[in-house]
Amino acid sequence: MTDLNKNTNRIPVLPSKTKKTTTLVFAVVLLLYTMSVIQTEAYPHQIITNIPIVVDFFIDDMLPPNPSYFADSFFALLETWNIALLSTTLSALFCLPIAFVAAGNINRNWALYHTTRFSLNVLRTIPDIIWAVLFVAFVGLGALSGVLALFFFSLGIIVKLVSETIEAIDPGPQEAIRAAGGNLLQVIWFGAIPQILPQFASYTLYVLEINVRASIVLGFVGAGGIGQLLERQISVFNYGNISMVILVTFVAVTIIDTVSTSIRKRLV
């Protein structure tokens, strides 16, 4: 115990106020958790006792994946990938002009700056699935609604990241170009863009990773891609096919993530 006492002398002992707050936080978290558990019936002991059930199910029903379903899964996944690629491209294209409006060091117009920021926050609040439902309602079933949904979904994310990069750039080059008689576009194009290009490319890839994941869900509401396949197979309880779809998706997501991450590492 003497050792322990020595240790407590080295580290500042918590003041009583902090202790009270900590207890309060614990109590609140515990209370919320109890309420959640009652609501969801996910009792902690069940999580442990259910592990064997999940494992058994996985081995008995999910394995092996149905190889004859590979082609169907592959082409559905290709559509998912295409939706992700096209929507990411769209949001990257629209990102640059908007990001400059959303950057406080470029856009000095207080009202415009805050309106843009606020709209972007609203965009980011809305979950991907809601965008998908909305666009299925607006443009009908199919990949088009998926592309538009993910475009709006990812626009908020990428503009936020890029505008923060813009706010952190060195103002020197822009000053120099302004002093040399450049107009606003030239100041941005020569003074700011070269500085943010690597981060911009990196964030685009990051958003592509996010969109690939998000696009898997889209099909459940009819917005195209592999989700449609999954939904159909789930409704007929064909677990061999389902596990093929999951396997193909897992491999594809892993490949896309690995490639994207290694490119991003080289960029920045």
Added chain:
Amino acid sequence: MITFDNVSLTYPNGHQGLKNINLEIPKGEFVVVVGLSGAGKSTLIRSINQMVRPTEGRLLIEEEDSLAMNTKNLRLLRRDIGMIFQNYNLVKRSSVLRNVLSGRLGYTSTLKSILNLFSKEDLQYAMECLDRVGIQDKAYQRADTLSGGQQQRVSIARALSQKPKAILADEPVASLDPPTAHAVMQDLQQINKEDQITMVINLHAIDLSMEYADRIIGLRDGEMVFDGKASEVTEQTFEDIYGRAIKEDDLIGEAESE
């Protein structure tokens, strides 16, 4: 010819950067502005190309009041005035040549510049400017691979590529070691003599000011407290301008080599 006619500048926070400046800078003169930091040196220089905007008085450039200019004429005015900064203000990730070419932006239409369509003459001229400051061989290197002295030469080349009538330099050698500082000052002096380009330069090093200037202007608290030929200036003058005794920090030292 640059004429300050009773120019004052008050910043939005109420700080008075310049107080009733009256000053005439004839073409081809090598003017050094001295003063303690915060005395308004930067404000004075930046007023000339309106990187900061004076709030009172008239600022005549070639007989025309620059404070009354519209945006387009202001850009044309800036095109004719090169500027050099303490931190070089280069786009570090871009090539040296592209940095120099950005001095040609005022002569290039927006569309052409965004598509990178600089004319062959512009490219040749940018190379020539690099050649004048002796780093033509670095044209295709990334700017951040160069040493501080070389980077400052790139920014001199950028200013030169504007074919300016005047060059403003805001503490151009403050980040450089003494031999490099002297070399850069010599470059500026040579350009001033050969091309008859007016130089207005902020310096805080007393010995550099006395060595290179034709004329020295002293500022304190936004007021012009001295204006005279460099040959008439003594260390006593600086003590008067600074309002304190000269310290070792105020000197940069001799050029050892070069």
Added chain:
Amino acid sequence: MANQSKQYNLKNPKGKTYWLKFSVICAILVILYTVAFLFTDLTYRGSGASTGEMIRRMFFDPFFDPVHRENIPENIGYMFETLAIAFAGTLVGAILGIPVGFLAAQNVTGSFSFFGKSILNAIRAFPEIMFAIIFVAAVGFGPYAGVLAISINSIGMLGKLYSEVVESIDMEIVQTLKMTGANKIQVLWYGILPQVIPEFSSYALYRFEIDVRASSILGLVGAGGIGAPLILASQQRNWEEVGVILMIVIVTVTIIDLISTNIRKRIV
């Protein structure tokens, strides 16, 4: 001295490799986009109803229609279930993520950390909807499966973030403690935990924000929450009902984000 007639060699010595790289990247992009446009059916299949009319049906009409107004409390109930799933799932994930995070931290487990990192990477390559499908199939429909899916996915992300926090801690304090003769548990309790708890809780809160969004889609595969009525209503083209649910989700997510961001600001 400037020589007006001198001609400069304007050839970039590194131009060749630059153009080679450029062409390769362009070729890859051309292939990707050709595939994207060839294999994706981007035709408009809307009902012909204008977007404005859709928006009116979704976001205005429900307030004036007693049938849909009646359903509002029930849908709010579903939202609470969603929140409960998210909370229980995040908490379980936040706690179970700690041992995994330490396992994956290089400065704790050395080269063995590769093992932990691989587990975390594998988990993160599975979108939560896939876990939800598996758990629903294994333990049946209902929010319980949702909690399991959310917690395992949270382990994947939080474990990675935790391990990065642990890898960045100040090892000097740990060394000092070791020198005073503290055993491993004491080092953990006094040397490491105080350093990581603020970041851990901040990340857990951040993950809660994500999980609220994620929980709203679980219902698509029968794992509880507001996703179930949402997909039902959208399949029935009951746009008024869809609108009510969307508004509930957006308002809830906004409130949760605001609260969570505020707490996170205070923690770090």
